[in-house]
Amino acid sequence: MQAVIDKIIEAKSVAVFPHVNEDSDALGSCFAFAKVLRKMGKKVTIYVSGRVEARLAFIGTDYVMYHEGIEHDHDLCACLDCGDLDRITERKALFEEIGNSINIDHHLTNTNFADANYVDGNASATSEILLALFRKMDVEIDDDIAKDLYTAICSDTGCFKYSNVTPKTMRAAADLLEYNFDHAEIVRLLFDCESLAATKLKAEVTEGLKSYAGGKISLVTLDESIGEKYGMHKEDIPNLVEIPRRIEGTEIAVCIKHVKDGFRVNLRSNGKADVAKVATGFGGGGHVKAAGATVHLPTLEETEKTVINACMKALEEM
Ligand SMILES: [Mn+2]
Incomplete structure (x- = not known):
């Protein structure tokens, strides 16, 4: 974990990648991560590689659609919830151009493709790992960041139904519920709301x-x-x-x-x-x-x- 933290601390401008076909864990993790890094005074841009599912707009829409030859000043690339490099698709060009990367993920099959990797296959969601990381870094979490992390954990556990739920997951969720956000509305939007x-x-x-x-x-x-x-x-x-x-x-x-x-x-x-x-x-x-x-x-x-x-x-x- 320390190698990842060192790279975050050193970075000035960070490109953040969720996996292609973003789900709520990938997206929620990226927003939480971006908000924490911005609080630390860093420039952060989230890049997606295609149109994001409309029903996830409630998590946030503050991202950039990647295209070839994009201008940037990034000195670090952070891949979140990406099991391998294929999951960042054509953004691989930017990943290589930056040449300095971290990989934070919970997929058992993760290939440790970055320069510094923090992979925990026992974590229910990437956001559960992020919460541990933020604590280690001693950064302050606010209501909005807690909401993103909770959304992501909720999503990857099927609302705490799947076997990936551990006591650690529940403790993380309980800690996040100490913050002020509408958790029932998040669950409704994630699981109980579908277009006709x-x-x-x-x-x-x-x-x-x-x-x-x-x-x-x-x-x-x-x-x-x-x-x-x-x-x-x-x-x-x-x-x-x-x-x-x-x-x-x-x-x-x-x-x-x-x-x-x-x-x-x-x-x-x-x-x-x-x-x-x-x-x-x-x-x-x-x-x-x-x-x-x-x-x-x-x-x-x-x-x-x-x-x-x-x-x-x-x-x-x-
Ligand atoms: Mn995930």
Whole structure:
């Protein structure tokens, strides 16, 4: 941790990267981190690599859309919630240009790609690590920063439902609740609020739900172009792996989404199956119970078959 802190203290102007397809942990962590560093008198810019999901706008919109040849004076690049360098996509050019980096993350499969790395695979969220980091650095947290951290922890734990919740997670959450922010509203916006378009899209995807291995593997598939039918941006399509994950008897839930550069596969394990291993086999990564990869096979049928076979193997190894 100290190497990361040293780099933060030395830095004057910092570029902060969440992973591509930002989720609330990535985004909330970046905003909390940026606010703390600004309090320390540093210049900070958060760079995203594409359109951010509209429903996350409540976390903040104070970021810059990265493009090639962007002008900057950064002397440090901070990657948050990024398991590997692929997760920063085309921002890799800026990462290399700056040539001085830190990596703060909680993915077990993290490749320690930066000059200084602080990775804790036992942390429920990157923001849980940030809270520990801020305490070590003895920096003051305010209501707004606490709100960002709480949002991020809430999101990555499915509102404290997942097995990644530890006593440490609950203590972190309890400490954050000492601050003044509307935590019930955050939970509502994260989990209990969905556009009409998204609800109807989910109904259509649910219709196509399939079962394999006697119901132990449940799967949904979609093409991101389905968003057009419902007047939705493709980035606003919610993570649909929750649909198969809820089906009784499911050990592994799979969502395969046809995207521009291949098939985005999201995996969830309800039991002992290790989906991080499945994802790693396809060049992806993640956690034992939640992982993902982008598969580059010619058709959806082939991708489905290959992924299901890998999941079958994971079931056998349980
Ligand atoms: Mn995370």
